[in-house]
Amino acid sequence: MKADNGSVTDTRKTSYHTCNLCEAMCGIAIETDGEQILSIKGDKNDPFSRGHICPKATALQDLYEDPERLTKPLEKTEHGWTTISWDEAFDKVVSRIQRIQAQYGKDAVATYLGNPNVHNTGGMLYGRHLLHTLNTKNMYSATSVDQLPHHIVASKLFGHMLKIPVPDIDRTDFFLMLGANPVASNGSLMTVADVKTRLKDIQKKGGKVVVVDPRRTETAELADQHYFIKPGTDALLMLAMLYVIFESSLLDAKATSLMSNEIEGIQEDVLNYSPERVAPIVGIDAVEIRRLTYQFTEAKRPVCYGRMGTSVQAFGTLTQYLITVFNLLLGRVDKVGGLMFSSPAIDLMNLTSRGGFDRNRSRIRNLPDFNSEFPVSTLAEEILTPGEGQIKALLVAGGNPILSTPNGEQLDKALGELEFMVSVDFYLTETSRHADFILPPVSPLERDHYDLAFNMLAIRNVAKFSPALFKAPKHAKQDWEIYCALTERLLKKAPLKQRLQLKLTEALGVRGQLDLLLRTGRYGNKLNPFKGLSLKKLLNNPHGVDLGPLQPQLPKSLRTKSKCVELNRDFFMKDLHRIEKTYFSEASQYDQTDKLLLIGRRHVRSNNSWLHNSHRLVKGKSRCTVMINPQDTQRLNLEDGQLVDVTSTVGNIQLSLEVTDHIMPGVVSIPHGWGHTKTGSRWTKAEQHSGQSVNALTDDSQVDELSGNAVLNGVPVTVRAASDPKDSLTLKAFQKAPKKKTKKKSVSTENI
Numbered sequence: 218m219k220a221d222n223g224s225v226t227d228t229r230k231t232s233y234h235t236c237n238l239c240e241a242m243c244g245i246a247i248e249t250d251g252e253q254i255l256s257i258k259g260d261k262n263d264p265f266s267r268g269h270i271c272p273k274a275t276a277l278q279d280l281y282e283d284p285e286r287l288t289k290p291l292e293k294t295e296h297g298w299t300t301i302s303w304d305e306a307f308d309k310v311v312s313r314i315q316r317i318q319a320q321y322g323k324d325a326v327a328t329y330l331g332n333p334n335v336h337n338t339g340g341m342l343y344g345r346h347l348l349h350t351l352n353t354k355n356m357y358s359a360t361s362v363d364q365l366p367h368h369i370v371a372s373k374l375f376g377h378m379l380k381i382p383v384p385d386i387d388r389t390d391f392f393l394m395l396g397a398n399p400v401a402s403n404g405s406l407m408t409v410a411d412v413k414t415r416l417k418d419i420q421k422k423g424g425k426v427v428v429v430d431p432r433r434t435e436t437a438e439l440a441d442q443h444y445f446i447k448p449g450t451d452a453l454l455m456l457a458m459l460y461v462i463f464e465s466s467l468l469d470a471k472a473t474s475l476m477s478n479e480i481e482g483i484q485e486d487v488l489n490y491s492p493e494r495v496a497p498i499v500g501i502d503a504v505e506i507r508r509l510t511y512q513f514t515e516a517k518r519p520v521c522y523g524r525m526g527t528s529v530q531a532f533g534t535l536t537q538y539l540i541t542v543f544n545l546l547l548g549r550v551d552k553v554g555g556l557m558f559s560s561p562a563i564d565l566m567n568l569t570s571r572g573g574f575d576r577n578r579s580r581i582r583n584l585p586d587f588n589s590e591f592p593v594s595t596l597a598e599e600i601l602t603p604g605e606g607q608i609k610a611l612l613v614a615g616g617n618p619i620l621s622t623p624n625g626e627q628l629d630k631a632l633g634e635l636e637f638m639v640s641v642d643f644y645l646t647e648t649s650r651h652a653d654f655i656l657p658p659v660s661p662l663e664r665d666h667y668d669l670a671f672n673m674l675a676i677r678n679v680a681k682f683s684p685a686l687f688k689a690p691k692h693a694k695q696d697w698e699i700y701c702a703l704t705e706r707l708l709k710k711a712p713l714k715q716r717l718q719l720k721l722t723e724a725l726g727v728r729g730q731l732d733l734l735l736r737t738g739r740y741g742n743k744l745n746p747f748k749g750l751s752l753k754k755l756l757n758n759p760h761g762v763d764l765g766p767l768q769p770q771l772p773k774s775l776r777t778k779s780k781c782v783e784l785n786r787d788f789f790m791k792d793l794h795r796i797e798k799t800y801f802s803e804a805s806q807y808d809q810t811d812k813l814l815l816i817g818r819r820h821v822r823s824n825n826s827w828l829h830n831s832h833r834l835v836k837g838k839s840r841c842t843v844m845i846n847p848q849d850t851q852r853l854n855l856e857d858g859q860l861v862d863v864t865s866t867v868g869n870i871q872l873s874l875e876v877t878d879h880i881m882p883g884v885v886s887i888p889h890g891w892g893h894t895k896t897g898s899r900w901t902k903a904e905q906h907s908g909q910s911v912n913a914l915t916d917d918s919q920v921d922e923l924s925g926n927a928v929l930n931g932v933p934v935t936v937r938a939a940s941d942p943k944d945s946l947t948l949k950a951f952q953k954a955p956k957k958k959t960k961k962k963s964v965s966t967e968n969i
C-alpha cells in the first residue's frame with residue numbers, strides 16, 4: 218500500500234479464520250492489505266481441516282465485496298426500496314408486529330429461520346430471546362426440509378435432539394453410506410473437513426467405502442462398491458439387512474444390554490422383510506443385500522450412515538431409525554470406528570431443549586410440532602387459509618424458503634398475501650423481495666465466529682475462535698444485534714426483571730458468553746481461571762486447538778430418563794403399516810411406469826440458494842439440468858441437451874436434459890437452490906444463471922408422516938419434450954410480480 222508521502226508501507230497481513238459456509242469448518246488463511254482481500258487459502262496448521270478448502274471459500278471474498286450485498290435497512294415504499302436508519306426500521310417493524318399481535322393474537326406472527334442461522338455464533342446465542350418474546354406457536358425453519366428425522370431419533374433414543382452420533386470416519390474400516398454425497402457437500406451431520414482424503418485413507422488402510430445412491434455420485438465414483446437404489450426405499454433395504462442379522466444371529470450380545478427391552482419386538486417386525494421380498498422394490502438383488510450385510514458384520518470397525526437422500530423422503534424418519542438400530546444391534550454405536558458422540562468444548566445440549574415432539578398440532582393439516590416448530594410444508598396453507606389463527610405476518614431470518622421449501626410457487630403466492638413481512642438478510646432474494654422491511658446483517662468476515670452447532674457433530678473434538686477479519690462499519694449490525702434490538706423494543710412494557718436479564722446477556726456480548734461457556738464447559742477449569750480452555754486460550758491459538766478423537770461415553774452421557782437407549786419401537790415401527798400400504802398393497806402406486814422419480818443433487822460450487830451471485834461459483838456450463846438415464850431417453854424419444862417439460866402434481870418447469878448412465882433408470886435428478894427468475898429480486902449474476910427451482914415441483918402435501926419432514930426425494934414426475942416455452946416458468950418475462958404489494962409499490966432498487 219502507498220502511504221501519503223509516497224513511500225511503500227507494508228500493511229499486508231495474514232489472518233486465520235473458519236469458513237462458515239458449510240458444515241466442514243475448514244480453517245482458512247486470509248491475506249489482506251488494509252480492507253483489501255488478497256487471497257483466501259486453506260490453513261495448513263488448522264488441526265481439523267489440515268489445509269483443505271473447497272472453491273466456496275473464495276466466495277467469502279465475493280460476498281464481502283459484492284456491491285449488491287445490502288448494508289443498510291430498507292423499507293418498501295410507494296417509490297420503491299428506500300434506505301432508512303436502524304432505529305426507524307426497528308421502531309416501525311416492532312410497531313407493526315405489535316399491532317398485528319394485538320389485533321389477531323400472538324400466533325398471527327410466524328417466524329422462519331433458515332440454514333445460515335446455525336452457522337452464526339451470535340444468532341445462535343441471542344436468537345432464542347427474540348423467539349421467546351414473540352411467543353408464537355407458528356415457528357418454522359429449514360430443519361423440516363432437512364435433518365428433522367435425526368433430531369427425533371436422537372431425542373427418543375438418546376434423550377436429546379442434539380445427541381446425534383456421527384461416523385468415526387478416521388477409524389472405520391467399512392463405511393456404508395446411504396443417500397449422502399460428501400465429496401460434493403463436504404459432509405453433513407458429520408462435520409468433516411477434507412472428506413475425500415479421509416475416505417481414500419480408509420481404502421489405503423485396506424478398508425472399504427460402499428455407497429447406496431440412485432446416482433453414481435462423486436462419492437460413489439471413489440467407492441469400492443456402489444448400489445443404485447430406487448428412491449425412497451431405503452427403509453426396506455435396512456429392514457432386509459436387519460432381517461439377515463436376526464436370521465444369522467449376528468447380534469452383538471454385549472451391546473444389547475445398553476438398550477431397552479424391545480429387541481424381540483423389533484425382530485418380529487423385520488421378519489416380514491426378507492431380502493427376497495424387498496429386492497424387486499428396492500432394486501438391489503437379494504443376494505447383494507445379504508452379501509452387503511455379511512461384509513458389514515465381517516469388518517472389524519464398520520459403520521452405517523445415512524443423510525439427505527435418506528432423511529428428506531417419504532420414509533425419512535423410519536429410515537434414520539433403522540440405520541441407528543442396525544448400528545446399535547451390531548454394537549457399532551459408541552465404538553471406535555462406528556457411530557460416536559462428540560465431546561464439544563461448548564455443549565449446546567446444556568443450552569437447548571431436548572426436543573419435545575407433538576406438543577402442538579398445526580391448524581390446517583394437524584401436523585405435529587417438534588422443538589416448538591411446525592413442518593415448513595404447512596407454512597403456505599397456514600397463511601392462505603382464512604380463519605381463527607391464520608398467519609398474517611412473517612419474520613424470515615437467513616432463509617430463502619421460496620426456493621428451498623416444497624411447492625415454492627404456492628409459498629410465493631402466500632407471502633404476497635401477508636399483511637406484513639420482515640426479512641433479516643443481506644440480499645434482496647426471491648423471498649426477501651416480499652418483505653416490507655429488510656434488515657441486513659454484516660457479512661461473515663465482519664463478525665466473530667465460534668462453531669457452536671457443528672462442533673457438536675464433528676468427527677474430532679476441536680475448538681477454534683475466529684475474530685472478525687474486518688471491523689464492521691460503524692452503522693452496521695450483526696444478526697444478534699438486530700435480534701436484540703427487536704427484542705428490547707418488544708419488551709418495552711415487560712417487567713423490569715425481564716428487561717434487565719436481556720440487558721445483562723447483551724452486555725456480555727458474543728465473546729463474553731463464549732468465554733463463560735468455555736470456562737464452564739468440559740475442558741474449562743472451574744477452580745483456576747488461568748488454566749483450562751477459555752476464550753483467551755483460543756485467541757492465543759488462532760489455528761484452533763485439537764481436543765482429540767471421539768471417545769466412548771455411554772451409558773454415562775445418555776440423556777434418557779432410564780439411562781439406557783430407549784428404542785421406542787412402537788413409535789417408529791408403527792410406520793410399517795404405511796410401508797405395507799405403499800409398497801405391498803393392491804392399491805400400491807409405487808410402480809407407476811409412466812412416472813420418473815425425482816431426486817436432488819448438490820455441486821461443490823453451490824450452497825443451497827444463495828451463493829449464485831459469485832461469478833467464480835456460477836461460471837461455466839449451466840449445472841441446473843435434468844439428469845436422466847439413456848434407457849429413459851430412448852423410451853421417451855428424447856435426447857441430450859433437449860429442453861423438456863418436467864411436470865409434477867404441483868407444477869411444471871423447463872430445463873435441459875443431461876443424459877448420463879450415472880443415474881439409475883427411472884430416476885431424474887435436478888439440483889435445488891436455482892430459479893432466480895422472479896422480478897424484484899436483486900442478485901444480477903444469480904439471475905443471469907437463473908436455472909429453475911426444483912421446488913416448483915416438490916409437493917407440500919406430501920410429508921414423511923412420522924415427522925412432518927418434507928419429501929424432496931422420490932417425487933413422481935413426467936418428462937416430455939418442451940411444449941410452448943410460454944407455458945413454463947423458464948422466462949423471467951413471464952413471471953408474475955409478487956401479488957399485492959409490489960403491484961402498488963415498485964421494487965425499483967435505485968434508492969438502495
Ligand SMILES: Nc1nc2c(c(=O)[nH]1)N[C@H]1C(S)=C(S)[C@@H](COP(=O)(O)OP(=O)(O)OC[C@H]3O[C@@H](n4cnc5c(=O)[nH]c(N)nc54)[C@H](O)[C@@H]3O)O[C@H]1N2
Pocket residue numbers: 330331332333334337359362363525614615616617618620621622641642643644646658661696817818824825826827888889890911912915929
Ligand atoms: N429440493 C430440495 N430442496 C432443498 C434441499 C434439497 O436437497 N432439495 N435442501 C434443503 C436444505 S438441507 C436446506 S438447509 C435448505 C436451506 O434453505 P434456507 O435456509 O431457507 O435457504 P438458503 O438457500 O440457505 O438461504 C439462506 C438465506 O440467508 C441469507 N444469509 C446468508 N448468510 C446469512 C447470515 O449470516 N445472516 C442472515 N441473516 N442471512 C444470511 C442468504 O442471503 C439467503 O437469502 O434448503 C432445503 N431445500
Ligand SMILES: Nc1nc2c(c(=O)[nH]1)N[C@H]1C(S)=C(S)[C@@H](COP(=O)(O)OP(=O)(O)OC[C@H]3O[C@@H](n4cnc5c(=O)[nH]c(N)nc54)[C@H](O)[C@@H]3O)O[C@H]1N2
Pocket residue numbers: 239240332363395396397398399401402403404405429430431432434446447448449450451524525526527530816817818819820821822823824825930931
Ligand atoms: N456444495 C454444497 N455443499 C453443501 C450444500 C450445498 O448446497 N452445496 N448444502 C449443505 C447442506 S444445507 C446440507 S444439509 C448438506 C447435505 O449433504 P448431503 O447429505 O451429502 O447431501 P446431498 O449432496 O444432497 O446428497 C444426498 C444424496 O442422496 C441421494 N439420494 C436421493 N434420494 C435418495 C434415496 O431415496 N435414497 C438414497 N439412498 N439416496 C438418495 C442423492 O442422489 C444424493 O447423492 O450439504 C451441505 N453442503
Ligand code: SF4
Pocket residue numbers: 236237238239240241242243269270271272273274403410
Ligand atoms: S468445504 Fe468449502 S464451504 Fe465448506 S467449510 Fe470448507 S471451504 Fe468452506
Ligand SMILES: [Mo]
Pocket residue numbers: 332363
Ligand atoms: Mo441443510
